[in-house]
Amino acid sequence: MKPPSPLRKTTILGAALALVVSASAATVDWNAGSWDNGSGFNTGYDNGAANGSTVLTGPDFGLGITVNVNYALIGTTVAGASGGNGNVDTTLNGSTLDPSFHIQTQTDGNGVIGNPLVNYAVLTFNFSGNVQSNGSAVFTVYDIDKNLFSEFVTIEARSGGSGGTLRTVSYTTSAANTLATQYSQAGVLATGNAGNSSDDGNSLFSIAGNFDYIRLIFAQQEGNSGIDHGIGISDLTVVPEPSALALAGLGIAFAAGRRVRRQS
Ligand SMILES: [Ca+2]
Ligand SMILES: [Ca+2]
Numbered sequence: 716m717k718p719p720s721p722l723r724k725t726t727i728l729g730a731a732l733a734l735v736v737s738a739s740a741a742t743v744d745w746n747a748g749s750w751d752n753g754s755g756f757n758t759g760y761d762n763g764a765a766n767g768s769t770v771l772t773g774p775d776f777g778l779g780i781t782v783n784v785n786y787a788l789i790g791t792t793v794a795g796a797s798g799g800n801g802n803v804d805t806t807l808n809g810s811t812l813d814p815s816f817h818i819q820t821q822t823d824g825n826g827v828i829g830n831p832l833v834n835y836a837v838l839t840f841n842f843s844g845n846v847q848s849n850g851s852a853v854f855t856v857y858d859i860d861k862n863l864f865s866e867f868v869t870i871e872a873r874s875g876g877s878g879g880t881l882r883t884v885s886y887t888t889s890a891a892n893t894l895a896t897q898y899s900q901a902g903v904l905a906t907g908n909a910g911n912s913s914d915d916g917n918s919l920f921s922i923a924g925n926f927d928y929i930r931l932i933f934a935q936q937e938g939n940s941g942i943d944h945g946i947g948i949s950d951l952t953v954v955p956e957p958s959a960l961a962l963a964g965l966g967i968a969f970a971a972g973r974r975v976r977r978q979s
């Protein structure tokens with residue numbers, strides 16, 4: 716029997732890989748998603764709610780992956796006087812039109828650089844199954860800005876829950892912020908002001924590998940002009956991690972490759 720050509724080998728492997736990377740994405744959608752904030756499902760995350768859950772569905776999500784979201788102010792951090800804390804609105808969404816999850820707090824006395832982080836806002840996502848990036852950033856944080864050392868955002872992602880395996884997070888920066896380590900954590904730090912409808916305060920957050928837990932921390936230091944600062948978090952876009960079916964497809968492709976090599 717004539718062995719499969721190298722072209723055919725490539726085709727087999729390519730088809731299996733396509734099965735993996737073409738998984739359909741789903742969105743944790745703040746304004747258009749179906750959310751249960753404690754009183755049954757309705758459209759959109761309820762303003763001011765400390766908890767909410769939504770279900771990611773689609774052709775590759777099986778029975779669905781539930782996402783539980785929790786939002787809290789820690790230590791002496793208090794909501795900003797201008798309002799909007801924990802709301803879904805269009806105040807801080809860069810140049811997009813899509814509402815974001817708005818965190819708005821007052822400067823909160825974390826003191827000089829290097830002090831432990833004790834006062835901050837924290838937003839966590841717990842997924843009922845592992846997901847991963849669809850090839851681009853998982854989400855954008857808007858308006859990381861204001862004076863130097865004012866606003867700082869850091870993300871932690873894990874597989875296996877809050878005590879699970881740490882994943883590598885990467886950040887982009889814009890005109891009003893820079894990469895920095897604060898409170899012993901790598902993240903994005905404000906360096907200047909960005910208009911509320913500008914992309915100058917944007918940062919895109921990417922996560923390597925699969926994950927089922929994300930924790931976002933927003934911290935401020937006192938001593939800056941103005942006491943009331945905020946950021947916005949975009950919708951999150953993810954795909955399920957490669958399914959058992961896709962992995963079986965890859966196994967078949969590699970087995971075919973081995974058979975070809977033995978025959979040639
Ligand atoms: Ca949306
Ligand atoms: Ca800001």
Ligand SMILES: [Ca+2]
Nearest residue numbers: 858909910911
């Ligand atoms: Ca701003």
